[in-house]
Amino acid sequence: MSKSSGTKSPPKKLTLKKAKKKTPRKYARVDWTTYLPAPVVGVDEVGRGCLAGPVVAGAVVLSKPLSGLFFDSKALTEVRREELFEIIKCEHQWAVGFASVLEIDRINIFHASHLAMRRAVNALRIKTGGHVLVDGKFRIPYLRGLLQTTLIKGDSRAEPVSAASIVAKVTRDRLMKQMAEKFPHYGFEIHKGYATSVHREALARLGPCRHHRRSFNGVDDIEAFEARLEAQAVAFPENAPLLAD
Numbered sequence: 001m002s003k004s005s006g007t008k009s010p011p012k013k014l015t016l017k018k019a020k021k022k023t024p025r026k027y028a029r030v031d032w033t034t035y036l037p038a039p040v041v042g043v044d045e046v047g048r049g050c051l052a053g054p055v056v057a058g059a060v061v062l063s064k065p066l067s068g069l070f071f072d073s074k075a076l077t078e079v080r081r082e083e084l085f086e087i088i089k090c091e092h093q094w095a096v097g098f099a100s101v102l103e104i105d106r107i108n109i110f111h112a113s114h115l116a117m118r119r120a121v122n123a124l125r126i127k128t129g130g131h132v133l134v135d136g137k138f139r140i141p142y143l144r145g146l147l148q149t150t151l152i153k154g155d156s157r158a159e160p161v162s163a164a165s166i167v168a169k170v171t172r173d174r175l176m177k178q179m180a181e182k183f184p185h186y187g188f189e190i191h192k193g194y195a196t197s198v199h200r201e202a203l204a205r206l207g208p209c210r211h212h213r214r215s216f217n218g219v220d221d222i223e224a225f226e227a228r229l230e231a232q233a234v235a236f237p238e239n240a241p242l243l244a245d
């Protein structure tokens with residue numbers, strides 16, 4: 001039977017590997033003029049993550065390529081967005097669609113966003129077919145007679161989508177400023193309904209107003225929300241076509 005020498009080897013040092021920082025994936029810009037059949041429609045929405053106000057979608061058909069004028073719309077200043085919105089209104093075909101707070105609370109924000117997008121595209125009244133470039137990963141359901149292509153980060157890749165983003169953003173920002181005139185203590189004109197610290201503090205102090213999304217975390221307790229849904233069942237029966245235009 002062998003004997004140990006009595007000396008122990010020093011313990012191995014444990015080293016923690018540093019997690020590699022994920023670099024944001026870059027998506028190439030696309031030549032939107034190659035999508036067929038024409039016309040090419042860009043569509044985008046704004047307001048999905050807000051605690052208050054509707055979700056608004058814009059749909060735009062550009063009359064001509066614009067050499068990158070509308071790219072990276074989210075990085076634009078408010079003044080520049082307003083300027084570009086006026087160009088879109090004067091020179092191109094555009095429309096907006098809304099999904100109300102009540103619709104958001106009843107069918108959830110995902111379906112409400114698609115509802116607003118579909119309303120915006122249908123408001124263009126395209127009669128001969130076309131190709132819709134949708135910002136994001138999901139096609140718009142129940143959109144008949146039109147081809148669809150989804151583009152992740154589409155508002156920075158295809159000008160029609162970027163233009164649609166500008167239309168939606170400017171329209172919703174103006175609406176939230178109007179809302180602030182009637183409900184001045186929430187700061188809607190500043191945060192536009194997003195979950196900022198100022199907005200949450202106002203909610204804690206004042207409680208929600210009729211423009212708040214009661215189904216969202218941090219807005220209302222679940223018991224009060226369910227009671228309101230029951231009270232609204234008469235106005236919005238279960239068989240009502242909430243997903244129809």
